[in-house]
Amino acid sequence: MRAKVYVTLKKGVLDPQGETVRSALETLGFGEVRDVRIGKFMVISLNDVPRDEARQRVEEMCKKLLANPVIEEYRFEVEEG
Amino acid sequence: MRAKVYVTLKKGVLDPQGETVRSALETLGFGEVRDVRIGKFMVISLNDVPRDEARQRVEEMCKKLLANPVIEEYRFEVEEG
Amino acid sequence: MNAMVEPAVTDALIAAHSLTREEYDRVVVILGRAPTYTELGIFSVMWSEHCSYKSSKVHLQTFPTSGPRILQGPGENAGVVDLGDGLAAVFKVESHNHPSYIEPYQGAATGVGGIIRDIFTMGARPIALLDSLRFGPLHEARNRYLMGGVVGGISGYGNAVGVPTVGGEVLFADCYSHNPLVNVLCLGMAQADKLFFGRAGGIGNPVFYVGAKTGRDGIHGATMASETFDERSEERRPTVQVGDPFREKLLIEACLELMRTDALVGIQDMGAAGLTCSSCEMASRGGTGVEVDVRLVPRREEGMTPYEVMLSESQERMLLVARRGTEEVVRGIFARYDLDAVVVGRVTGDGLMRVRDGSRIVAEIPVKGLVAEAPVYRRPTVRPAWQDEVQRLDLDAIPLPRDYGAALCRLLASPSIACKATVWEQYDHMLFVNTVVGPGADAVVLRLKGAEGGIALAMDGNGRYTFLDPFIGGVIAVAEAARNVVVSGAEPVAVTNCLNFGDPTRPEIMWQFTEAVRGMAAACQALQTPVTGGNVSFYNETTGKAIFPTPIVGMLGVLGHISHATTPAWKAAGDLVVLLGESREDLGGSEYLQVCHGMIQGRPPTVDLETERRIQRCCLEAIRAGVVRSAHDCSEGGLAVALAEGCITDPDRPIGVEVSVPGMLRPDALLFGETQSRIVVSLREADLGRLQAIADRHGVPVTALGRTGGSRFVCRGRTYHIDLSLAVLDQAWRGSLSAFFRHR
Amino acid sequence: MRFGIIVFPGSNCELDCRWVLENVLGQQTELVWHKETALGDYDCLILPGGFAHGDYLRTGAIARFSPVMAAVERHARRGGLVLGICNGFQVLCEAGLLPGALLRNTTMHFLCRQVHIRVETAATPFTNACTRGQVLRIPINHNEGRYYADEATVARLTANDQVVFRYVTAGGEPTEAANPNGSLQNIAGICNEGRNVLGLMPHPERAAEALLGSADGRLLFASVLRSARTASATPR
Numbered sequence A, B: 001m002r003a004k005v006y007v008t009l010k011k012g013v014l015d016p017q018g019e020t021v022r023s024a025l026e027t028l029g030f031g032e033v034r035d036v037r038i039g040k041f042m043v044i045s046l047n048d049v050p051r052d053e054a055r056q057r058v059e060e061m062c063k064k065l066l067a068n069p070v071i072e073e074y075r076f077e078v079e080e081g
Numbered sequence C: 001m002n003a004m005v006e007p008a009v010t011d012a013l014i015a016a017h018s019l020t021r022e023e024y025d026r027v028v029v030i031l032g033r034a035p036t037y038t039e040l041g042i043f044s045v046m047w048s049e050h051c052s053y054k055s056s057k058v059h060l061q062t063f064p065t066s067g068p069r070i071l072q073g074p075g076e077n078a079g080v081v082d083l084g085d086g087l088a089a090v091f092k093v094e095s096h097n098h099p100s101y102i103e104p105y106q107g108a109a110t111g112v113g114g115i116i117r118d119i120f121t122m123g124a125r126p127i128a129l130l131d132s133l134r135f136g137p138l139h140e141a142r143n144r145y146l147m148g149g150v151v152g153g154i155s156g157y158g159n160a161v162g163v164p165t166v167g168g169e170v171l172f173a174d175c176y177s178h179n180p181l182v183n184v185l186c187l188g189m190a191q192a193d194k195l196f197f198g199r200a201g202g203i204g205n206p207v208f209y210v211g212a213k214t215g216r217d218g219i220h221g222a223t224m225a226s227e228t229f230d231e232r233s234e235e236r237r238p239t240v241q242v243g244d245p246f247r248e249k250l251l252i253e254a255c256l257e258l259m260r261t262d263a264l265v266g267i268q269d270m271g272a273a274g275l276t277c278s279s280c281e282m283a284s285r286g287g288t289g290v291e292v293d294v295r296l297v298p299r300r301e302e303g304m305t306p307y308e309v310m311l312s313e314s315q316e317r318m319l320l321v322a323r324r325g326t327e328e329v330v331r332g333i334f335a336r337y338d339l340d341a342v343v344v345g346r347v348t349g350d351g352l353m354r355v356r357d358g359s360r361i362v363a364e365i366p367v368k369g370l371v372a373e374a375p376v377y378r379r380p381t382v383r384p385a386w387q388d389e390v391q392r393l394d395l396d397a398i399p400l401p402r403d404y405g406a407a408l409c410r411l412l413a414s415p416s417i418a419c420k421a422t423v424w425e426q427y428d429h430m431l432f433v434n435t436v437v438g439p440g441a442d443a444v445v446l447r448l449k450g451a452e453g454g455i456a457l458a459m460d461g462n463g464r465y466t467f468l469d470p471f472i473g474g475v476i477a478v479a480e481a482a483r484n485v486v487v488s489g490a491e492p493v494a495v496t497n498c499l500n501f502g503d504p505t506r507p508e509i510m511w512q513f514t515e516a517v518r519g520m521a522a523a524c525q526a527l528q529t530p531v532t533g534g535n536v537s538f539y540n541e542t543t544g545k546a547i548f549p550t551p552i553v554g555m556l557g558v559l560g561h562i563s564h565a566t567t568p569a570w571k572a573a574g575d576l577v578v579l580l581g582e583s584r585e586d587l588g589g590s591e592y593l594q595v596c597h598g599m600i601q602g603r604p605p606t607v608d609l610e611t612e613r614r615i616q617r618c619c620l621e622a623i624r625a626g627v628v629r630s631a632h633d634c635s636e637g638g639l640a641v642a643l644a645e646g647c648i649t650d651p652d653r654p655i656g657v658e659v660s661v662p663g664m665l666r667p668d669a670l671l672f673g674e675t676q677s678r679i680v681v682s683l684r685e686a687d688l689g690r691l692q693a694i695a696d697r698h699g700v701p702v703t704a705l706g707r708t709g710g711s712r713f714v715c716r717g718r719t720y721h722i723d724l725s726l727a728v729l730d731q732a733w734r735g736s737l738s739a740f741f742r743h744r
Numbered sequence D: 001m002r003f004g005i006i007v008f009p010g011s012n013c014e015l016d017c018r019w020v021l022e023n024v025l026g027q028q029t030e031l032v033w034h035k036e037t038a039l040g041d042y043d044c045l046i047l048p049g050g051f052a053h054g055d056y057l058r059t060g061a062i063a064r065f066s067p068v069m070a071a072v073e074r075h076a077r078r079g080g081l082v083l084g085i086c087n088g089f090q091v092l093c094e095a096g097l098l099p100g101a102l103l104r105n106t107t108m109h110f111l112c113r114q115v116h117i118r119v120e121t122a123a124t125p126f127t128n129a130c131t132r133g134q135v136l137r138i139p140i141n142h143n144e145g146r147y148y149a150d151e152a153t154v155a156r157l158t159a160n161d162q163v164v165f166r167y168v169t170a171g172g173e174p175t176e177a178a179n180p181n182g183s184l185q186n187i188a189g190i191c192n193e194g195r196n197v198l199g200l201m202p203h204p205e206r207a208a209e210a211l212l213g214s215a216d217g218r219l220l221f222a223s224v225l226r227s228a229r230t231a232s233a234t235p236r
């Protein structure tokens, strides 16, 4: 089974990479872009276990390693197959 | 409106970061993790336009700037509000 | 694809492997039969230009390669120079032009990784990188993208792998727009009596595969680097490799640790043509055979065929031969760094490269046939019909500038001359706390810890000169590199080089190549700086349009005492500014003609190597005697630019200058001409006599130009007058490149 | 005095720290591989610069779980000195031994250059040989040096005099132009409440010999030596 983890910068935290992409898009003629925020998208393949157990394990992974609560927040989905 | 863009490494392209995170998770006791691939997750806020038009524009953005066709592929969703 | 069924070897398949009919027939003779698919792949990479040097070999043999300090000339993974005190410098330059065009960040990054492996393979700790780069004009977004990616890749990989990038050069011209050049030099330090070589010795000894796992990366990268670009290059994109500087850092430490044991017999990096090239080169050097079983090779991907495993160019991998019985020592060391170390085969006595897929033999090739009997070509050469045309230059038709100050500023702002700080600030150039003179001077100077002395390194090569006259271009590449090392306080001792040219099957290109090599050989001879190695990159063309022929010279110099380190910047107000050497009316091929008149015309300045040698000796003696406080050679932009750089290159201490340049030449030639063998020095007034004495002994003309001081650049002559504030010069020189990258 | 220099896979400034401590300051050092679980008795531990675990995921994120870190933490809790330089600072933040985090430079570029930093407090074992307000010339070398912490934390740091260095102009002004990476309030280095753990982005070991352009960085090591002397003078 697979987990998809999304790690993004917290609201107040400045995202220079996103801002750089926004201004690059603007110079490329995409003036309609108001704001860009860039985070991480992780795809984790797991040995099959009951969904709830998997959910709980992935939650642990995020808390322990994948996200830093000082600057980031995370969200994830677990899917079969 | 907002577009969510997912940029991932093509299949077969080495992902040193993902592999390093996988082995870190393993040493942390998450032996059930078989594989980790790390990509980008971008949230783009746009001025409102008809959905199809927005879709087409975001497609262009991905082609032109957001993804590197040499090693990456992309996927996106456009949502109101 | 099922490992058991391999495609039949058809004419189409042979062509797809860029082997000619004749080459294929040769393969059949060597094998005494038709090759298998895997064997065809092995021959195609081993006989590619990149691995076999088939078009360049006979010419490279004309380089002087021996000297009292040379411990290892061309032929091994890198050259080795004796520094005394039991220390040896190991250095070499490598190109990664084609991969960097296809994917600038990863192309440049993996180029850095590759040259570093060449160095620690020899038993040396890599301590410095230099990068020589060529791009198209920056007003084109595509060129900014390429440069940003390449610099980012060198920064990203070099910094993380823990080898400082201490210097280099960047030059710009239209011809590089569709074919940028990325040449990287790596220097390592070793104990002279503890060098290692890529030799497979000791029949029955285990062959270890160490480092990263094998994937389908860069399959046919070697043949790609040997083909001209066309629209179809896009399709080749999947062959791009991704570098992992972290794994390479671990590989460096693990290999150096292993080298401190007595387990290691021979070691070789897996570069172009990966496992194939490394195993048969080791067997060839060792006069042995090698057998490997692809089943045992650690893999990253499912269902790889023997063909793919043998040709993969996955990065951060090494092949090594250990003494039988030391297997556990090897495994133990690599385990400590969490790296794979697997026995994949053994050394044999039958002189064959045998590849097994388990019990099945998929390739069995005489090593001699692959290496020693590889094709060698003396390709036809023709002086291009247009050569006379581009050399013609009618000075009378060229108007003098109305405003010489404006012309100077345009030159200082020309990206090829402008300050490259936006580039080098992205590189860790201080690691290992050796960098006494970092990027921004004529050469970098590194101290040698625990010794009195130091070493200097410079890279140079002016493609425009070489285009206008390949022989002179070759001479100047060597002479300027040596001069840059000399003005930094070091004696030039050895050369590495990278020869970037077009399609060698075109007689005009081959003529450029042979002429440039002839010029380089002559200069190396005269300046007593043997060639210890290098790299040839052919097929630098896109859709039939070749780059300027661009030989890049990496010059290694030795400082007897680190206190001899000297920089271009004035040291104090009130010093005398003196020119060593003579100015001639050399506007041909100058940056001034291109920038101010849009012309790439004329004959480049000629070099009298005896004069060059005397001026270098003179400058070095003056530096060692403590007579001069700054030294800077005249290169692109000529005397005026050299003087301006004396004022502004030290950001913390700008110092003005007031000079008048005597001479009967037309003023633009006097100020901006690029006559070679000229060096600007500054010194205390009291030392002028001593400088004069030294110069007389060497028969070097000395011209006092004026004095340092104030906050303006003032330069007067009979018919011109420049008076600019240093702020204006600084803005032109320092502000130019960063303006192009401001959005980033 | 005995220094332990922690070596993570990917660290690369450990030999430079060793060079300065042994050859410039005549001290004893030992390199400690990250897989060690017990530490010899060291007066000061140094977490050097580099790219532990390739800086993958987040700088310092994986290194903080290295076996040796438990021992480092015990050493710190016991009041032992810990100096984190650049990547070492990032590791200490991830490990929670120092508050806040270090983010991507706002320039979006790796930056290797000399900067000026001002000593904001001499009341630490790492700055007691400096004077408050003294300006030091020391190089930076990082891609993720933008110090960030939430307002409450920054307020607490300021109130407790835990901000040890700020990026300033040569004249000592903490201007925006003098801030190379977008750090909050130009913060270049901080210490913990116990003042025995310091993290900074600039590299003092790269500014310890005049030959290399500046010897200002030596003051940090000199401070450590001095505090050791006073400590040994007053029995524990």
Ligand SMILES: Nc1ncnc2c1ncn2[C@@H]1O[C@H](COP(=O)(O)OP(=O)(O)O)[C@@H](O)[C@H]1O
Pocket (backbone or CB within 6 Å): C131, C132, C133, C165, C166, C167, C168, C169, C170, C416, C417, C420, C423, C424, C438, C439, C440, C441, C442, C443, C444, C459, C460, C484, C635, C636
């Ligand atoms: N790509 C680069 N990387 C690092 N340093 C560079 C690079 N390009 C130029 N430099 C530095 O800029 C200075 C000027 O380069 P260059 O104009 O080639 O000098 P010269 O004219 O004396 O050969 C040199 O000190 C060189 O080290």
Ligand SMILES: [Mg+2]
Pocket (backbone or CB within 6 Å): C442, C484, C632, C633, C634, C635
């Ligand atoms: Mg020069």
